[in-house]
Amino acid sequence: MRKNSSLPSTEESDLSGFQLFKKLNNEEYARLDYEKECSLYKKGTIVYKEGNRLTGFFCVTRGIFKIYKTGIDGKEQIIRFAKKGNIIAYRSLVSRELACTTAKVIDDAVLCHVPYQTLLYLIRSNWQFSLHMLQIVCQELREANSYITDIAQKSVRERLAEVLLILKNNFDLDNQNTLKISLTREELANIVGTATESVIRLLSEFKQDKLIELQGRRIKIIDIRGLQKVANI
Amino acid sequence: MRKNSSLPSTEESDLSGFQLFKKLNNEEYARLDYEKECSLYKKGTIVYKEGNRLTGFFCVTRGIFKIYKTGIDGKEQIIRFAKKGNIIAYRSLVSRELACTTAKVIDDAVLCHVPYQTLLYLIRSNWQFSLHMLQIVCQELREANSYITDIAQKSVRERLAEVLLILKNNFDLDNQNTLKISLTREELANIVGTATESVIRLLSEFKQDKLIELQGRRIKIIDIRGLQKVANI
DNA sequence: CGAACTGTTGAGAGGCTTCAAGCCTAGTGG
DNA sequence: CCACTAGGCTTGAAGCCTCTCAACAGTTCG
Numbered sequence: 001m002r003k004n005s006s007l008p009s010t011e012e013s014d015l016s017g018f019q020l021f022k023k024l025n026n027e028e029y030a031r032l033d034y035e036k037e038c039s040l041y042k043k044g045t046i047v048y049k050e051g052n053r054l055t056g057f058f059c060v061t062r063g064i065f066k067i068y069k070t071g072i073d074g075k076e077q078i079i080r081f082a083k084k085g086n087i088i089a090y091r092s093l094v095s096r097e098l099a100c101t102t103a104k105v106i107d108d109a110v111l112c113h114v115p116y117q118t119l120l121y122l123i124r125s126n127w128q129f130s131l132h133m134l135q136i137v138c139q140e141l142r143e144a145n146s147y148i149t150d151i152a153q154k155s156v157r158e159r160l161a162e163v164l165l166i167l168k169n170n171f172d173l174d175n176q177n178t179l180k181i182s183l184t185r186e187e188l189a190n191i192v193g194t195a196t197e198s199v200i201r202l203l204s205e206f207k208q209d210k211l212i213e214l215q216g217r218r219i220k221i222i223d224i225r226g227l228q229k230v231a232n233i
Numbered sequence: 234m235r236k237n238s239s240l241p242s243t244e245e246s247d248l249s250g251f252q253l254f255k256k257l258n259n260e261e262y263a264r265l266d267y268e269k270e271c272s273l274y275k276k277g278t279i280v281y282k283e284g285n286r287l288t289g290f291f292c293v294t295r296g297i298f299k300i301y302k303t304g305i306d307g308k309e310q311i312i313r314f315a316k317k318g319n320i321i322a323y324r325s326l327v328s329r330e331l332a333c334t335t336a337k338v339i340d341d342a343v344l345c346h347v348p349y350q351t352l353l354y355l356i357r358s359n360w361q362f363s364l365h366m367l368q369i370v371c372q373e374l375r376e377a378n379s380y381i382t383d384i385a386q387k388s389v390r391e392r393l394a395e396v397l398l399i400l401k402n403n404f405d406l407d408n409q410n411t412l413k414i415s416l417t418r419e420e421l422a423n424i425v426g427t428a429t430e431s432v433i434r435l436l437s438e439f440k441q442d443k444l445i446e447l448q449g450r451r452i453k454i455i456d457i458r459g460l461q462k463v464a465n466i
Numbered sequence: 467c468g469a470a471c472t473g474t475t476g477a478g479a480g481g482c483t484t485c486a487a488g489c490c491t492a493g494t495g496g
Numbered sequence: 497c498c499a500c501t502a503g504g505c506t507t508g509a510a511g512c513c514t515c516t517c518a519a520c521a522g523t524t525c526g
Binding site for chain 4: 418
């Protein structure tokens with residue numbers, strides 16, 4: 001249920017590129033390398049669900065995930081995305097709680113599973129690793145706090161413009177200035193915290209105002225300054 | 234500017250009660266005890282501000298703080314509260330960033346300042362301390378994520394009811410079922426993320442519905458079940 | 467080729483915000 | 497001791513932003 005059959009390439013099973021593991025010595029890295037397990041995940045696959053017991057955390061070596069919570073009437077609230085170089089599922093693992101978010105594949109992905117015991121070993125063995133973990137969580141907390149302020153104080157219009165800019169920064173543009181991440185209107189709504197129809201209406205207003213161009217799910221960013229202005233940044 | 238003159242009692246300068254420091258050995262605790270600095274803070278005092286460079290984190294041994302971010306037009310968004318046993322200012326410290334929140338005294342307080350170097354020493358020296366730090370941040374992140382979902386999906390009415398219940402859980406009730414934390418209507422609005430007038434109107438509706446009673450700033454919780462129902466919990 | 471999902475547009479309703487005006491309480495200074 | 501001021505609290509009215517419902521077009525995929 002969890003894994004897809006075929007194995008990922010050796011390149012995509014390699015964790016040595018992760019900033020988080022940079023300070024490990026040979027022995028520590030060897031153990032991590034031995035105990036990890038990498039697999040492919042197809043678009044649409046759910047890696048873990050709210051309420052699941054987690055046995056380890058995952059390192060993303062390819063693809064994109066959305067991490068969301070299920071709120072009223074099953075409406076998704078997207079908390080963040082994860083891409084190559086990020087780790088997921090670590091929060092509930094560290095807290096020894098059941099997962100309180102769901103992770104779903106948006107773009108075909110490769111994950112390396114690192115067992116809880118390995119995590120604990122690394123924390124015990126290498127203080128620089130612990131510090132790095134701490135910094136990752138603190139970073140995520142900063143973003144969460146700033147998002148709370150935005151949702152609480154800004155209008156839907158402002159938030160949507162801001163989200164487009166954030167997506168641009170996180171996932172870049174291709175050579176045609178089009179967002180490299182492809183989301184449904186509903187998913188956009190579930191980031192911004194609004195109704196799907198509102199996203200649709202606002203996107204076409206942005207288009208009329210020459211801030212973006214639309215071709216189906218592809219969103220082309222034309223006027224960054226203009227979007228910043230709308231977003232009130 | 235930062236400290237108030239008189240020194241706190243020895244009892245309020247004692248950090249041995251903190252869960253976070255439980256796993257320290259004698260030497261580690263002695264160094265913490267030697268390097269900490271405790272002082273009194275009067276209501277209204279700002280401990281640190283957005284943009285400040287932090288030299289350490291603080292342990293709260295008495296009083297209540299509000300931690301907030303300043304949004305559009307200077308409107309405060311309260312992110313969380315801190316009370317006895319909590320630590321504050323650690324997020325930006327760990328990330329080596331300028332503070333991105335402001336901490337203000339709501340109830341006369343005592344803080345013990347722990348220098349950055351001491352924090353680093355403890356992380357290097359004691360992996361259990363690091364793990365505990367990690368767990369504290371992860372806990373806060375969980376709350377932040379759940380708050381994002383609430384603000385994004387619930388109505389102001391639902392959120393206000395929920396906030397009252399959260400305040401009840403965090404700060405308890407006195408023997409008359411009155412919330413022990415005293416907030417202005419504006420502060421309540423800055424937690425919920427709404428206008429002051431909306432809070433006022435909703436509070437008097439709650440009163441009419443016999444969920445609460447009001448005597449100035451004192452809020453008496455009468456019908457917990459009813460509030461939970463309104464809050465959609 | 468049809469089913470299921472996604473996207474679009476319109477209309478109507480209502481929750482909240484904003485503005486404005488007045489009241490109340492507490493602290494201050496004459 | 498009392499008037500006075502400032503800040504907090506309350507209420508009303510008007511209007512807008514956003515949501516919901518509904519109908520339909522377009523797309524994708526088995």
